[in-house]
Amino acid sequence: MSDSTPRSSRAQQRIDTQERILTAARRLFAEVGYDRTTIRAVAAAAQVDAGLVMHYYRSKEQLFALATRTEMPSVTGETAEEIAEQLLDRLRQSLIDEPIGSLAALRSMLTRPDAAAEVRGNAHADRVKVSKAIPGDDGDLRAAVISAVLIGVVVGRHLVKLDQLADADPEEIVELLRPAVLSLTKADPT
Template identity: 60%
Template sequence: MDPATTRAQQRRNTEARILAAAGRLFAESGYDRTTIRAVAAEADTDPALVMRYFGSKENLFAQVAVVGNVEAITGTPEQAAELLLKALTAKLTEEPVNALAAIRSMLTHPDAT
């Protein structure tokens, strides 16, 4: 480890590894089949750190699958669907692995929807 690396930078690096690993695993396996232990192993860290940084699998998923700045969902069902599709399109363009994680998990886990 570089001695110039601060604890804050080490934490950011670990969080980034965890989020990347979680995104890949949620995309590959869906919400139900992804475990904290598997995410930790993929991120080459301890499961306790995953829980310390994110608190729960649900919070970790929320960080990975967040769609971003979605306008308030108002209007007719058709207008609401259009807003959601617009947000999903942006997510697919900017973060395809995390978007796939969100889509796959929405299809397999009611709370992810």
């Protein structure tokens, strides 16, 4: 009797195991932060031996760095109006789909300089683009305030689980913030 399901190659099994470990690490770093996440806990969650975690990732620091690395799509708009809408769309998506890698960095950013650097790095490219689209001399400050507000809303919803915010409809949150984001970008709210 032959088995009709193809067997995974060793290389594919290794890739699958590494991804399982990384997924477990992201979840644990997001749930309990860097300090309370252990290699043993990651291994147990990924259903592998702790030695295998160390074999693939070398250290907790390297595992954390990979688990919190996120690729955010760049803001591509040219006008303040386009950028405001793109930022609000991104916020909407972050409220709907829990951005686990970003949450891992956000949970640990106050105690881990590398996590704070990851959060700053992700926000920096957008801040530059947003700042350029805002007329006037205070574009940098306005862009930084927008970034802080959007980060705060995501943290409040997913990590702090603030009353009302945690269960609110993402569309309602975005609509409440729309006038503020449009005002901060000096976009024409037409």
